[in-house]
Amino acid sequence: ILDFGLARTVDGSEKTVYVVTRWWRAPEIIINQSKYDEKVDVWSVGCIMAELILLRPLFPGANQLTQLDAIFDVVGTPDIETLNEISNA
Secondary structure: OOOOOOOOOOOOOOOOOOOOOHHHOOHHHHOOOOOOOOHHHHHHHHHHHHHHHHOOOOOOOOOHHHHHHHHHHHHOOOOHHHHHHHHHO
16 A cells, blocks of 8 residues: 655645545545645545455545545535635635
């Protein structure tokens, strides 16, 4: 579960938007946030651990939209404050 192909320094700068295989992609990457940090890697590891336990993908979206729907079905939808933070980023 290791790939340094997209490794970057952690300096807060904008990064590549299209990263991570969809089923393990953190919500902030799905909505095209270009500023993300190591938390997206923790999200991916959590998805992989869940898949090992469940013996199936936790969020098997067919595209970006169904991927977000699958995530929201499990963890809930973001509140208005979070949505405002996203739109201002």
